[in-house]
Amino acid sequence: MLSNALRCLRPSTCTLALTRQLTHHRPHMGPVETTIRTKLAQALKPEHLEVMNESHMHAVPAGSESHFRVLVVSPQFEGLSLLQRHRLVNETLREELSSCVHALAIQAKTPQQWSSNPSLAKSPPCMGGSKHDNTMAEKLKAGQD
Amino acid sequence: MNSIMIMAARCLRSGAYRTAQNNVELLSGRARLMCSSSAAQKTLEEMVKKDKVVVFIKGTPAQPMCGFSNAVVQILRMHGVDRYAAYNVLDDQDIREGIKTLSNWPTIPQVFFNGEFVGGCDILLQMHQSGDLVEELQKLGIKSALLDQEKESK
Numbered sequence: 001m002l003s004n005a006l007r008c009l010r011p012s013t014c015t016l017a018l019t020r021q022l023t024h025h026r027p028h029m030g031p032v033e034t035t036i037r038t039k040l041a042q043a044l045k046p047e048h049l050e051v052m053n054e055s056h057m058h059a060v061p062a063g064s065e066s067h068f069r070v071l072v073v074s075p076q077f078e079g080l081s082l083l084q085r086h087r088l089v090n091e092t093l094r095e096e097l098s099s100c101v102h103a104l105a106i107q108a109k110t111p112q113q114w115s116s117n118p119s120l121a122k123s124p125p126c127m128g129g130s131k132h133d134n135t136m137a138e139k140l141k142a143g144q145d
Numbered sequence: 146m147n148s149i150m151i152m153a154a155r156c157l158r159s160g161a162y163r164t165a166q167n168n169v170e171l172l173s174g175r176a177r178l179m180c181s182s183s184a185a186q187k188t189l190e191e192m193v194k195k196d197k198v199v200v201f202i203k204g205t206p207a208q209p210m211c212g213f214s215n216a217v218v219q220i221l222r223m224h225g226v227d228r229y230a231a232y233n234v235l236d237d238q239d240i241r242e243g244i245k246t247l248s249n250w251p252t253i254p255q256v257f258f259n260g261e262f263v264g265g266c267d268i269l270l271q272m273h274q275s276g277d278l279v280e281e282l283q284k285l286g287i288k289s290a291l292l293d294q295e296k297e298s299k
Contacts, residue, residue, distance in 0.1 A: 082264060082268045082271055082272070083262075083263070083264050083268060086264060086265070086267065086268060087249075087250075090250065090251055094251075097251040097252070098251065102252075103213065103252060104251070104252060105213070105266070105267055106267050107267065121267075121270075123212065123213075124212035124213060124215060124216045124266075125212050126211075126212050127204070127209055127210055127211050127212050127214075127215055128210060129203040129204065129210040129211030129212075129214070129235070132203075132210055132235055133203070133235060135238070
């Protein structure tokens, strides 16, 4: 029995196993992505939520958190037009959108719409707009602070 | 108030020039609106109402500078909408910030039908996929090219 107890008190092994599991499940999530997930989850109580950092697909430095795609499946969208749904999402992320988030692609579905068509839209290829955008430097800096 | 309006109109006329390219009217956006912000908002309000279809994009319809803006241009092209006003926000920070305030929408591209804000790229794409866009264009008195294609295939 003592040996069992001692085995449990090997924290480093346990932590290592846990960490390995976590990193395998979720690649590095930046602070902006984390905030987006938290805010959307709290505000819209989604049945399904996907938040993708698509910054690597655009003309911005590696590690940026400037371009996102979100898929929100929530009963709160029932009876709302596309515009109303997108405005809800925009409102929830107002702070991020006025600072470091430069682009936000949105799919806002009701649970019924999602179950009848569970497909994720794809963002169009980048055409280098951010390279020609002199406000990007500020926005990227805001993301790093 | 009137003098500000006149000043705004003068700013717009002197600074901007129109080039017709592929039947699409473009305002290069070089107009520096140095007038008060309320006058700038008024001018933007006029801009969105002046044409049936108005888009604010990055780049131009001939040379979009952003994938999402390009998607808007391509969708309109697919429906045969070739007469619309396109404003390049990369050319003018005042227009870029002003239109976001006017529509209370944080990103570009932005699409307006008959002076009313419709949405961005995602919404236009979904309207196109659902068939709603053909209907909305019809309400504007624009016949979608896709209707002709449908007839031809039948």
